[in-house]
Amino acid sequence: MPQSRIVVVDDDPDIVEAVKVVLECNDFTVMTANNKEDGLALIRAEKPDLAVLDVMMTKWQDGFEMARELKKDSDFKDMPILMLTGVEDKTGLEFKSAAGDPDWLPVNGFLDKPVEPETLIAEVKKLLAK
Secondary structure, eight states, X not given: OOOXXXXXXXXXXXXXXXXXXXHHTTTOEEEXXXXXXXXXXXXXXXXXXEEEEOSOSSSTXXXXXXXXXXXXSTTTTTSOEEEEEOHHHHHOOOOGGGTTBTTTBOOSEEEESSOOHHHHHHHHHXXXXX
């Protein structure tokens, strides 16, 4: 069976590297970007099976905007999106309950940073199985 291809988009190089290592150790092919624009370009070029997005990058809402843009694109509307973020810890705002809202937060999963490797892998596998 071919490896699932995952794009990770986060402006924190340490998070990108940690997530990449965890996913690659579990037989996923991982591509990375550090901002919204590069992430969108990479996703459009590579057509991954799943995207893992941070919420706050160059602007605090970049991940939300990326998710909305991807879900409106017929090529990516069915691609699962996992938000992996520390936004609640940094802002006190809780977004998990809005995950899945087709207009405001059209994502398939939401995990808080820091995330345990086992939790990340379980969520990725769950999303890819749908």
